[in-house]
Amino acid sequence: MYVAVKGGEKAIRSAHELLARRRRGRQDVPELEVSQVEEQLSLAVDRVMTEGSVYDRELAALAIKQAAGDLVEAIFLLRAYRTTLNRFYSSEPIDTDAMEVERRISATYKDLPGGQVLGPTFDYTHRLLDFALLAEGEVEASNTEAVEARVDEAMARVSQLLEREGLMVNEADSGAEPADITREPPTYPCDRSARMQALVRGDEGFLLALGYSTQRGYGRNHPFAGEIRIGEVGVSIVPEELGFEVEIGAIQVSECEMVNGFTRLEGGEVKFTRGYGLGFGQCERKVMAMALVDRALQAAEYDEEIKSPAQQEEFVLSHCDNVEAAGFVSHLKLPHYVDFQSELELIRRIRTADAADNEEDRS
Amino acid sequence: MKTTTEQRQHWMSVLAKAPPETLLGLSEDAIKDIHFDIIRAPEVGLTQVRARMGNRGERFNLGDMTLTRCVVRSSLNTVGHSYIAGRDKTHALRAAQLDALLQDPQMGEVLMERVVQPIESMLADARASKQRETDATRVDFFTLVRGED
Structure with missing residues (x-):
């Protein structure tokens, strides 16, 4: 108190x-x-x-x-x-198939329609400090070789390829209205849509550690980075007064589709399972961690034994928000003078009693 | 000729994505002699951005984005709406004014030519140049074949 x-x-x-x-x-x-x-x-x-x-x-x-x-x-x-702004609309779902791709890689297929595009990545850098950045000056103009105009080949989605062969569980839309944890705090067990929203807002470090823990054996889910995409997608709304869809602009997003270990489903078929990660801007590490945790949190749906932190929905979701976590840890800085006084009094009383007991034992 | 919903959706999308300075510059002359009544002054708010799990599955809320909306009535008796990502009220006001004028047959044709089409080709150029930068990072895999020339 x-x-x-x-x-x-x-x-x-x-x-x-x-x-x-x-x-x-x-x-x-x-x-x-x-x-x-x-x-x-x-x-x-x-x-x-x-x-x-x-x-x-x-x-x-x-x-x-x-x-x-x-x-x-x-x-x-x-x-x-x-919290100072009114929410006017909810958008139509963005379509990452129609993304203007800046980066797209797959760790599961070498050759796939649309190809592998590295984009602006820290991968393959040597992680050596670049002292050239210490000196002032402009980045030299592009010395990239002229690239031939390429045939506009559609980027097939890795998950679609697997789904089409019946090798991976389907993602299907039941039409259910998604949960909104900013309006109604989640109750457990909660809907996957509530989990996704919480994970997007969740602390990258916390989710990265949890994702890592699944790789080290605490809730293993055997992941492959099926596909990672970064790029711009259009956002549309349907204002009531117009009654038709209007595009309001574009946002950059990062997306990760994990292909996870296969399992025998209720109907008897064996299929790969999956985890999904999505975030604003370029946040590849975050969306990979999110996808790992999303899959770990599906443990119950696949009758997996829930014994590791990353698989425990309430534990993950109620601790992943860094604003809430920082708030509660920070409150320890508020005056607890009265509280502490009573603790002090108590410990002194116990010690005095102990001392008296020892005195008696000795005599 | 009455404009179709598709045509209106198209120009609204171009106006929303236009760089604000360019939009204002290109449309200054066209709107200066027209009177507009403000029906809903530009106001800033949020849109919840939705996505789908695996881009095919259930919907979920990804987060909010800022949005500015505005409604005006022109002296040609057309009503213009705008819904623009971000917090630029000048952009939203001008886009609403243009949406109103674009619905007028005569004005519409002129504005398509002077404002919408130039912005569209600018956006296409920007997209193409970004695409070229991206394409330069495309991986070409070599398959090493042994024992052949």
């Missing part, structure tokens, strides 16, 4: 002023512009948008600047701002 205390207003004001000065840093270094964060720290922006649950690059960049680069704090700021 904590109690309200008064006073300290002046100290608080000074602390905030000091924070602003520290955030600004040395005056002889130019101030960082929000557009620079947006353009040059774009992967931080993507993470803040995904976990902050608002796709708006400028707002996410502003939050990062204000939080002095503390991404969990920036996510908190964006979530708080989100």
